[in-house]
Amino acid sequence: MPWAGGFSAIDRKPLKPEVDIMTTKGILEIRNLGKAFPANGRKGSLQALDGINLSIRPGEFVSIVGGSGCGKSTLLRLISGLDDEFQGEISIGGAPVRGTSLDRGIVFQDLRLLPWLTAEANIALALENSGLSKADKRQAVAEHLKLVGLEKFAQAYPHQLSGGMSQRVAIARGLVNRPGLLLLDEPFGALDALTRSRLQAELERIWREEGITMILVTHDVEEAVFLGDRVIVMEPGPGRIRRELRIPLPRPRRRSDPRFLEIKEDILREFTGPETAEAESLEPAGRPLAEARLDWAA
Amino acid sequence: MTFPMLQKSLHKRRGSAGAEIRRWLWKSILPASILAFWALATRFHWVDRKIWASPAQVWQATLGLNRDGFLWLALGESLLRDLAGFLLGAAAGLAAGGVLGWSPWAYRLGAPTLHFLKAIAIFAWIPLLTMVFGIGEASKIVFIALAAFYPAALNTLEGIRSVPKSQLELARAYRLDPWQRLRKVILPSALPSILTGVQVALILTWLATVGVEYFMSAGPSVGGILLNGAESFHLEIVFIGIILLGSVGFALNQGAHALGRRLLRHRPQTLKA
Ligand SMILES: Nc1ncnc2c1ncn2[C@@H]1O[C@H](COP(=O)(O)OP(=O)(O)O)[C@@H](O)[C@H]1O
Ligand SMILES: [Mg+2]
Numbered sequence: 401m402p403w404a405g406g407f408s409a410i411d412r413k414p415l416k417p418e419v420d421i422m423t424t425k426g427i428l429e430i431r432n433l434g435k436a437f438p439a440n441g442r443k444g445s446l447q448a449l450d451g452i453n454l455s456i457r458p459g460e461f462v463s464i465v466g467g468s469g470c471g472k473s474t475l476l477r478l479i480s481g482l483d484d485e486f487q488g489e490i491s492i493g494g495a496p497v498r499g500t501s502l503d504r505g506i507v508f509q510d511l512r513l514l515p516w517l518t519a520e521a522n523i524a525l526a527l528e529n530s531g532l533s534k535a536d537k538r539q540a541v542a543e544h545l546k547l548v549g550l551e552k553f554a555q556a557y558p559h560q561l562s563g564g565m566s567q568r569v570a571i572a573r574g575l576v577n578r579p580g581l582l583l584l585d586e587p588f589g590a591l592d593a594l595t596r597s598r599l600q601a602e603l604e605r606i607w608r609e610e611g612i613t614m615i616l617v618t619h620d621v622e623e624a625v626f627l628g629d630r631v632i633v634m635e636p637g638p639g640r641i642r643r644e645l646r647i648p649l650p651r652p653r654r655r656s657d658p659r660f661l662e663i664k665e666d667i668l669r670e671f672t673g674p675e676t677a678e679a680e681s682l683e684p685a686g687r688p689l690a691e692a693r694l695d696w697a698a
Numbered sequence: 699m700t701f702p703m704l705q706k707s708l709h710k711r712r713g714s715a716g717a718e719i720r721r722w723l724w725k726s727i728l729p730a731s732i733l734a735f736w737a738l739a740t741r742f743h744w745v746d747r748k749i750w751a752s753p754a755q756v757w758q759a760t761l762g763l764n765r766d767g768f769l770w771l772a773l774g775e776s777l778l779r780d781l782a783g784f785l786l787g788a789a790a791g792l793a794a795g796g797v798l799g800w801s802p803w804a805y806r807l808g809a810p811t812l813h814f815l816k817a818i819a820i821f822a823w824i825p826l827l828t829m830v831f832g833i834g835e836a837s838k839i840v841f842i843a844l845a846a847f848y849p850a851a852l853n854t855l856e857g858i859r860s861v862p863k864s865q866l867e868l869a870r871a872y873r874l875d876p877w878q879r880l881r882k883v884i885l886p887s888a889l890p891s892i893l894t895g896v897q898v899a900l901i902l903t904w905l906a907t908v909g910v911e912y913f914m915s916a917g918p919s920v921g922g923i924l925l926n927g928a929e930s931f932h933l934e935i936v937f938i939g940i941i942l943l944g945s946v947g948f949a950l951n952q953g954a955h956a957l958g959r960r961l962l963r964h965r966p967q968t969l970k971a
Contacts, residue, residue, distance in 0.1 A: 482867055500871050512868045515965060516886040525882065529873050559966035 426493015428479070428581065428613065430454040433488035434638075435474055447638035448474045452488070454632065454641065458580075459611045461604075463628030465621055465667065471639025472617040473509055476583040479615070480506045492581070502529060505579030507587045509617075511570040513558040519565075520545065520554040523573045530577050544572040547602065549595075563590035571599065575606060581613045588623065600626060604652065621667050625660060626653050633670050643670060751934035756941075759934040768918060773942060776920040779835075780907040783842025788899050790843065791850025792892070798851070799858025799888070800880075809855070816848045820906065824913060838910045845906035846899035853895025857888030890962055897954040904947050908939075920946070 430452055439446035449471040456462050464472050477483045479490060481500040490497040497504075505526075513522045520541055527537045545551045548568035558566055567590050574582055584603075588596045604627055607614050618624050624631045628647055635642040645667065653660055733753060739745050740752035751759070763769055797804045798812065823844055824837075831837040861884050869879045885892075911921020920942045927935030 480871065482870060500873060502873055506871055508864070508868070510864060512864050514865065514868070514883065514886070516889070518964075525868075525874075526872050528878055528882070529875070557964045 426491075426495070427458065428454075428456040429489065429491045429494075430456075430479070431489040431491075433475075433478065433486060433490060435471070435478060435483075435486045449478075449486075450638035450640055452639075452641060456613060456615065458613055461607055461614045461616070461627055461629045462632060463624035463630070464615065464617045464632045464634060465619065465624045466634030466639075466642075467636060467671070468619075469639075470634040470636035472634060473585055474639065475634075476506060476585050476615065476617060479581075480504050480583055482506075502526075502577055503580045504583065505574045505577065505581070506583040507570050507574035507585060509585035509589075511566050513566055513569055513573075515558050518555050518557055519550055519561065519569045522558070522569055523576050526573045526577045540576055544576045547575070547606075548572045548599070564592060564595055567591055568595075568599070571603075578610060579612065581615070584614065584616045586617055586619060588618070588620070596623075601652070603627065608651075621664055622655065625664050625667065626655065631663075631667060633667060643667075749931075749933055751932075751937060756934045756937045759932070760938055763923075763935070763938065769923075769938070769942070772918040772920060772923055773946070775916070775918055776907055776911065777946070779838060779911070779916070779919070780842060780903050783839045783907065784846050784900060784903040786839065787843030787846025787903065788850045788896055791847040791852075791895065791899065792854050794847070795851040795854025795856075795892075795895070796858065799855045800884075805855075805859070812848075812851060812855075816852065820844050820848075821909065821913075824910070828914070833914055838907075838914060838916065841910045842903050842906045845902040849898035849902060850892075850895045853891045853898070854888065857891025857895075858884055860891070861887040890958075890965070893958045893961060897951075897958060900950050900954045901947060904943075904950055908943050 433449055433452040433454075434447065435449040437446040437448055452475065454462075464475070466472055474483075478486050479497065481497050481504060484498060513519075514525070517525065523541045523544055524537060527540060530537070532540065542551065542554070545554050548571055550565060550568055550572070553561060553565065556565075558569070561569065567587060571584075571587050574584065574587075588599060591599065600623060603614075606612065607627075614627075616624070616627055625647055631645045631647060632641055633643040633645075634640065645663065647663060649657065649659055649663075655661075737753050740747065740750055740755075760769070794808070794812070798808050799805070820841070823841060827837045827841055831840055865883050865887055866879075869883045874882060908919075908921040908924065910916075911919040912925050913921075915925055916922050920939055923942065924936060924939035927933065927937075927939055
């Protein structure tokens with residue numbers, strides 16, 4: 401299989417100038433973050449995020465779960481620097497986040513592959529301003545196509561790829577320039593179960609080996625627990641942090657571990673417990689909760 | 699995973715020669731019927747023979763007219779004039795549309811004017827053009843250029859302005875500079891619309907060419923043939939002009955579409971022009 405070689409086997413040069421790496425070596429501090437969208441012409445009437453406080457240390461893996469519309473994507477956009485209009489503070493190592501940086505990568509929920517570029521060229525787009533030589537770029541792209549098991553599809557265009565393949569291209573593009581901080585917005589949503597667990601393991605390995613700080617938004621509680629050092633549970637209206645759990649399990653985690661299952665059940669109860677009557681919109685009716693994967697379409 | 703199937707779809711499918719011939723037969727049924735009806739109508743005097751020429755007469759007239767290669771000369775004149783006007787107008791249109799699409803300032807300043815000017819039928823420009831440029835070649839070429847300008851400008855403008863926000867955000871996330879953004883995102887994203895503009899411009903300039911030749915009496919040219927036939931009441935000559943006009947228009951249309959398909963060959967079907 402494509403990923404049998406894995407990433408560890410690849411001997412790679414550092415991808416970025418020192419300065420960039422410095423910026424994410426500090427703690428990501430989010431203080432009293434709020435974001436309002438103008439709705440129906442009235443300004444600030446839709447509070448997408450309110451009073452978010454979060455502090456993430458370098459190299460940490462943080463999972464964020466929550467129903468659709470509780471501001472998860474908005475939060476990632478603000479951290480990525482794509483949107484500078486917000487209340488509160490976002491800083492990394494004490495320096496406020498302003499604008500985008502190649503050191504803060506993002507895998508968009510809607511993928512955003514450019515339809516006129518091949519899989520290869522879509523990944524290479526992330527290296528456009530990396531300062532790498534042409535040969536190094538080509539090598540990095542090839543390695544990442546291999547990583548996601550799409551080396552045979554280097555020349556395929558997005559409309560020739562399945563949803564899962566497109567997602568893998570987007571993940572490869574997010575990883576290829578080795579950002580210090582990687583924001584992943586439901587990156588495994590469209591994958592089949594087998595590919596998903598493979599890529600989860602692969603992502604964990606890259607995270608461990610490269611020391612990349614990762615923030616993963618997911619609607620899959622099991623995935624959140626499997627990957628996160630911490631799981632942040634969010635709730636909507638306005639988007640807030642409902643709960644924060646540390647996952648003290650050793651890695652690699654086993655999904656059948658009783659403690660794993662216990663934590664998973666505990667989080668799932670956030671969405672079903674009697675004390676959350678006001679949040680019933682979170683849970684699609686008639687969905688068997690035994691499946692950890694809640695399909696809150698976002 | 700369905701690798702082989704997808705791999706296969708990476709290659710273009712091609713119809714067999716037999717299917718190609720069948721398609722051509724289908725396409726020629728209607729023109730052939732019209733020709734046959736025309737021949738019958740003149741043969742059996744269903745129409746006034748003093749006015750209506752028969753296909754055979756048109757053919758004779760064509761041979762007569764083309765004895766010294768006159769038709770080729772006329773066609774060449776018209777095509778050259780068309781090309782000059784098209785290049786001038788399309789280039790100006792692409793540039794204007796590009797600037798208006800690129801800069802919100804330029805858009806606010808220029809778009810209302812452009813839309814107002816677009817609403818003026820281009821033949822209304824002829825008096826003004828002749829007053830400014832005289833009745834020579836310059837006037838004709840500027841007129842043809844005008845016909846190319848609006849579709850090129852408006853479609854380019856539209857294409858650039860409708861580049862999805864998400865794609866521009868992607869450019870921002872990867873810190874593309876303005877030039878990279880233009881080359882990697884904006885132009886390819888706007889390409890289908892720009893091509894549509896160029897295709898429309900190509901068709902309209904041909905009509906404008908023949909039109910301006912007719913109204914401003916150019917020498918040997920397709921419009922000139924039409925004018926000549928009309929003034930001398932030789933319907934067979936008029937027919938020659940019409941057939942030339944139609945054939946060139948048809949060929950331009952086909953060529954433009956083939957070019958568009960080629961440039962957009964990697965796009966999903968829905969994007970193709
Ligand atoms: N650009 C925008 N304009 C207006 N409202 C928005 C915009 N983006 C998101 N929202 C609103 O903010 C809320 C949170 O959205 P989002 O962050 O996408 O949630 P999630 O990713 O958790 O599903 C939703 O109510 C959504 O409608
Ligand atoms: Mg979302």
